[in-house]
Amino acid sequence: MNYLAIIETILRSRQRFFLEIRQGAELHAKIRAMLTSGIVFFALYGMVMGSTHSLWQALSSAVKLPLLFLATLVISLPTLYFFNLIFGSNQSLTQNFCLILTAITVTGVLLLSFAPIVMFFLLTTNNYQFFKLLNVGVFAVAGIVGVRFLSQGMRAVSTGGDEGAKARRNVVRLWILVYAFVGSQMAWTLRPFIGAPGLQFELFRQLGGNFYANIFASLGELFGFFIVG
Amino acid sequence: MLDLLTEELRERLAESEKEKRPVQQDPSTWPAQESIQMMGASATVTSTSPEQEIVESVESASPPLPGLEPGLPAEAAEPSHAARLMRRLALWLFVAVIAINIPFSSHGTTLATAMPDAASYIVRDGFVVKEEDDPEFYVYQDGHFRWISSLDAFEHYGYSWEDVHIVPDGYLDRYEIGTPIHVLLKCPESPHIYRLEEGKKRWIRDIDTFVAEGHEWDDVRFVSCHYLRQVPDGETIPSNAGTPPQP
Numbered sequence: 353m354n355y356l357a358i359i360e361t362i363l364r365s366r367q368r369f370f371l372e373i374r375q376g377a378e379l380h381a382k383i384r385a386m387l388t389s390g391i392v393f394f395a396l397y398g399m400v401m402g403s404t405h406s407l408w409q410a411l412s413s414a415v416k417l418p419l420l421f422l423a424t425l426v427i428s429l430p431t432l433y434f435f436n437l438i439f440g441s442n443q444s445l446t447q448n449f450c451l452i453l454t455a456i457t458v459t460g461v462l463l464l465s466f467a468p469i470v471m472f473f474l475l476t477t478n479n480y481q482f483f484k485l486l487n488v489g490v491f492a493v494a495g496i497v498g499v500r501f502l503s504q505g506m507r508a509v510s511t512g513g514d515e516g517a518k519a520r521r522n523v524v525r526l527w528i529l530v531y532a533f534v535g536s537q538m539a540w541t542l543r544p545f546i547g548a549p550g551l552q553f554e555l556f557r558q559l560g561g562n563f564y565a566n567i568f569a570s571l572g573e574l575f576g577f578f579i580v581g
Numbered sequence: 582m583l584d585l586l587t588e589e590l591r592e593r594l595a596e597s598e599k600e601k602r603p604v605q606q607d608p609s610t611w612p613a614q615e616s617i618q619m620m621g622a623s624a625t626v627t628s629t630s631p632e633q634e635i636v637e638s639v640e641s642a643s644p645p646l647p648g649l650e651p652g653l654p655a656e657a658a659e660p661s662h663a664a665r666l667m668r669r670l671a672l673w674l675f676v677a678v679i680a681i682n683i684p685f686s687s688h689g690t691t692l693a694t695a696m697p698d699a700a701s702y703i704v705r706d707g708f709v710v711k712e713e714d715d716p717e718f719y720v721y722q723d724g725h726f727r728w729i730s731s732l733d734a735f736e737h738y739g740y741s742w743e744d745v746h747i748v749p750d751g752y753l754d755r756y757e758i759g760t761p762i763h764v765l766l767k768c769p770e771s772p773h774i775y776r777l778e779e780g781k782k783r784w785i786r787d788i789d790t791f792v793a794e795g796h797e798w799d800d801v802r803f804v805s806c807h808y809l810r811q812v813p814d815g816e817t818i819p820s821n822a823g824t825p826p827q828p
Contacts, residue, residue: 354664356663356664356665356667356668357664359663359664359667360663360664360667363663364663389667392671393671396671396674396675396678399675399678400674400678403678403681403682403691403693404693404694405694406682406694407682407691410678410682410693461667464667464670464671464674465670467670467674468670468674471674471677471678471681474681474693475681475692475693551705
């Protein structure tokens with residue numbers, strides 16, 4: 353099976369793709385294609401991120417980045433499924449999984465497209481905080497496009513009727529926030545992905561602090577307000 | 582690369598076969614094609630790859646799906662540029678990542694790490710630096726950089742050359758400089774404190790001298806008296822303090 357042809361269908365003919373998910377057409381084949389492509393794309397981007405520190409960091413990030421997205425998906429999926437069920441949706445768990453995986457795959461494709469840009473800055477900049485914030489920005493943009501795909505897909509695939517449709521839309525919006533929250537904490541737990549200069553390679557850093565405080569501190573150092581210690 | 586070549590040949594063969602095939606009026610005899618939506622049609626042929634066909638029955642009166650626009654135009658056959666580009670981009674990205682991680686110097690420097698990043702070091706306890714034109718080493722502890730006074734101290738505290746980061750001159754100007762680090766030794770059974778320099782122990786006469794030298798009690802290391810007795814005596818601190826007592 354040509355996995356990338358399926359990915360291209362998502363990008364070029366998303367309406368047809370969502371129709372096929374709604375009809376349950378070859379869901380497992382789609383899931384396999386998206387999982388395989390997504391893992392490869394995230395791994396490549398992870399390698400680019402980690403290359404700024406060392407080869408070991410590159411390899412470590414190549415494994416951890418796909419794990420981050422898939423683990424967050426697995427943790428957050430039951431919430432979406434059961435809340436949709438409560439508000440009248442009759443989508444199966446597989447359809448929900450397929451839809452979320454679509455969003456993740458789109459995110460992966462966008463990360464792949466950003467990878468040459470990030471590599472350019474990797475080779476030409478010497479500022480760790482800037483590089484970290486650049487990657488946060490890239491993930492934010494790719495993630496936003498991905499969740500837009502998810503929203504469109506949920507609307508297209510929903511067959512629960514008008515009752516509860518508004519509630520289901522709100523559930524999706526809320527779930528996206530939950531997914532982002534879980535994902536950011538998962539990222540903090542699995543760090544480092546880039547690797548701070550001056551520190552030896554570590555598979556995992558000590559727990560402590562949180563994602564948001566760290567980004568705030570990086571912004572502060574980048575703009576000269578304080579020095580991160 | 583072989584996979585790319587195979588895929589390219591397969592696509593070109595498929596395209597040339599499409600060009601040779603005469604136009605068919607009966608949709609049911611069309612082999613693998615892109616999805617065609619026909620108004621009022623009783624059958625739709627779709628495929629996601631040249632090898633697959635999915636035949637569905639669609640009611641002509643079926644309402645459009647929410648979120649989808651009615652009356653979608655028929656999709657013409659499109660070459661899979663995006664799939665090919667994704668594959669090539671992934672391949673070249675992989676090659677580039679490998680290439681920038683190959684060391685090109687005997688020190689293990691790679692393209693990815695060649696850019697000096699002194700401006701972006703994370704300053705934490707245990708961070709050892711040396712300015713380019715200054716022979717002195719400093720280590721960051723408790724909010725300030727402390728001068729490592731001797732090679733003995735450097736080795737005694739377990740630092741190695743790999744831990745040292747060369748920073749531009751003036752890098753330390755924005756940090757507070759703390760008390761120097763010396764190797765201060767004392768054995769439990771003796772009240773005397775000695776400073777280790779160049780392999781010799783220098784007796785510190787009293788507490789006032791200890792404080793005046795800028796030492797801190799936290800820097801004192803406890804060792805066995807047997808070990809201390811074996812270390813040769815150096816000049817006392819201050820130098821006219823007399824014969825140094827043995828621990």
